[in-house]
Amino acid sequence: MPTTPEPKLISGNANLPLAKAIAKRMSMHRGVNVGLVDARIERFNDAEIFVEVYENVRGEDMFIIQPTSNPANDNLMELLIMADALRRSSAQRVTAVIPYFGYARQDRRSKARTPISAKLVANMLVGTGIERVLTMDLHAAQIQGFFDIPVDNLYASPVFALDIMSRFKDDMADIMVVSPDVGGVARARELAKRINAPLSIVDKRREKPGEVAEMTVIGDVKGKKCFIVDDMVDTAGTLCKAAEVLMENGASEVHSYITHGVMSGPAVERVTKSVMKNLVITDTIQPTEAVKGAPNIRILPTAPVFAQAILNIWNGTSVSSLFDNETLEPIYEGIFAKI
Incomplete structure (x- = not known):
């Protein structure tokens, strides 16, 4: 059962509109305002990334929304540094919401003397103290096995x-x-x-x-x-x-x-x-x-399904229930007619 009043969201720069849309959908579901945690993510002159979280996150259930899309390396480093900042700020749990998981195409050694970069990225994420990953349509489903933490892979x-x-x-x-x-x-x-x-x-x-x-x-x-x-x-x-x-x-x-x-x-x-x-x-x-x-x-839009998945993780309820039409139809009611 959750020990904090509401789940807390924080976003990097990779897809801020999606993060705001997820927060808006969660606000509708919860009936209370769920906003993004106030933080700044800056780059020094040599392109080093610096993160500062302005709000108290001690004991909070934190969800970082950050796809590792182009530029993949910058966005991945933002995710890792945000996770480290939250862990050092005594967040109770850190979940990485990675709508698009970069490096997923490098999931095996296709030739001699080549890396398995997806496994390396998994090790880096776990090493920063991330306790759970939520993603969508991994390029190869077996990448879930690269992690020693729970991975929820949503499907489009x-x-x-x-x-x-x-x-x-x-x-x-x-x-x-x-x-x-x-x-x-x-x-x-x-x-x-x-x-x-x-x-x-x-x-x-x-x-x-x-x-x-x-x-x-x-x-x-x-x-x-x-x-x-x-x-x-x-x-x-x-x-x-x-x-x-x-x-x-x-x-x-x-x-x-x-x-x-x-x-x-x-x-x-x-x-x-x-x-x-x-x-x-x-x-x-x-x-x-x-x-x-x-x-x-x-x-x-993927905000409706990600918002519900985050709430299900926070509540300790089933994420796989979102694969059923009976669950998904009410979440997307009226949306397709507008697109």
């Missing part, structure tokens, strides 16, 4: 399913869920089960990183509205090529539902010029003005 697929059923309720018979590679089949299958749709796969073969040599569609997509599902979109090269291949194989429309919109380099331009009708991402990474201004990119 229930939110995607609600959005699809809201927007395409008259076309559900024509929908085909597509995994952009063999490794993402489990993620795509999860969404397909939720909306009772068939599953197809785009098999890709790379000659070298960043280049797609060949793509083959496994499954009949002719006349189908195809929904590509993945955990992140970076430069969008593979995604746009997969959309082209699906259209060449007879798909009527291609939409993409991607959790983390990294959107680096030429990504926005590629998506804007692509055959995709819509790219739907979440706000786990703060979108740039270019992303927000793109005509065929929509952004789904």
